[in-house]
Amino acid sequence: MARTDQTPGIRPRATLGRRLDIAARAAFPAGCTVVLMLLTGAPLGIADQAALLPAITLACVYFWSLHRPAAMPPPVVFVVGLLFDLLGYLPLGVGVLTLLIVHGVALRWRSVLTLQGFLPGWLAFAGVAVGAALLGWALTALLSFRLLSVGPALFQAVLTFALYPALAVVFVRADRTIADPERA
């Protein structure tokens, strides 16, 4: 593993339990993203529930790409995107492309955003949410050869932006505790 080379020093022996612990911590971001995505499909009886799936997925991928990119590498984003396409009944590939671009953007902005606290990250996410919603809208319209109304896309962008703080509060806690492989 590349990680062990980077931090020389004394550390506990890599027993099976410890390795499992590290693996579980590393899998937490992707795991909780998938579980949250599946939960948005449950019969919650909320109006416009369909917009929850893109909102939660985008927020998860953006947050973990920003704060723990090692646990949200591009292949994982690809698989999450595929699940997003299938669960959200989007044309195949639309969600994959959107999420990969969000991941790339988050990686590019990472050095600036992670140093400045929560608010700049949230404001930057507003741009990401609008961009992702418009990209999804344009690609869906293109792939189904039909002009779609922009209303649902804008609603999705606003919901995505508004939900982010609620998720981020929990994720920041998780990032410092259960998602940190260093604490294994």
Place this chain on the structure above:
Amino acid sequence: MIRLSIQARQALAKLTLPVLIGLAFGLMLLGKADTLLAERARMALADALAPIYATLAPPIAALRDTIGGATGLWDIRAENARLREENEQLRQWQSIALALDAENERLKANLRWIPDAAPTYVTARVVADAGGVYAKAALLSVGPNHGIRKGQIALDERGLVGRVTELGARTARVLLITDLNSRIPVILENSRAHAILVGTNGPRPRLLYWPEGSMPLEGERVVTSAEAGAFPANLPVGIVHFSSAKVPEVVPAALLDRLEVVRIFDYGLGGIVAPDALARLPERQGR
């Protein structure tokens, strides 16, 4: 594992994202070229998830009922008065309906009317919203050996919900009448004029292509038409309502945003079925 130099590993790590973005475009082409592939993957996923959602449904419903019950206690008196009044009106309507029904039967007997075959139906629970941001559909849990086929018609207790468009082993997907891809031949009840009901993904589908001179009227009832053999005649669809832009829309009779249980009717119609369903017909008959 193959040992690579640090430079090679870094170069590979930098390449992953562009390569995967390229793959995403490939996936789009694949989805366009083979639409059945995506449909099968979706229904397989839905089959796997349906039991989970079905298990989650009762506790969620209980929680929702508790919250609804608490808020309902506030206006229980007003609600009671309203219901009494409505009950009174419905009794009057019931007597009228019974009289008309008896008269209708007598007239049909005189005319030697060929009665419509009684349709068979199965009742299924809606386990999840199977639409997305750009689609309106419901996922039904139907159990194995359900005998449901594509093109069968879903109704709730009030009116038309939609048609079965995709089938899994334990699930069925119903495209709602509000979906962008939904086109339903309808009849305006007062003028008996034909029109097409076109879904817009919004809560109210639009009326199009009514004959010149028989404009839909506000509040007019809309029922299905037997044209093209896709639907039986006279299923209640909704009521005409003019939007603020003077466009005739239909307020669906079915409670499409709160579907819990729907009935899937088999009217034995073979009118319009999606082309891919025909391609798979032999396989289905074999079962």
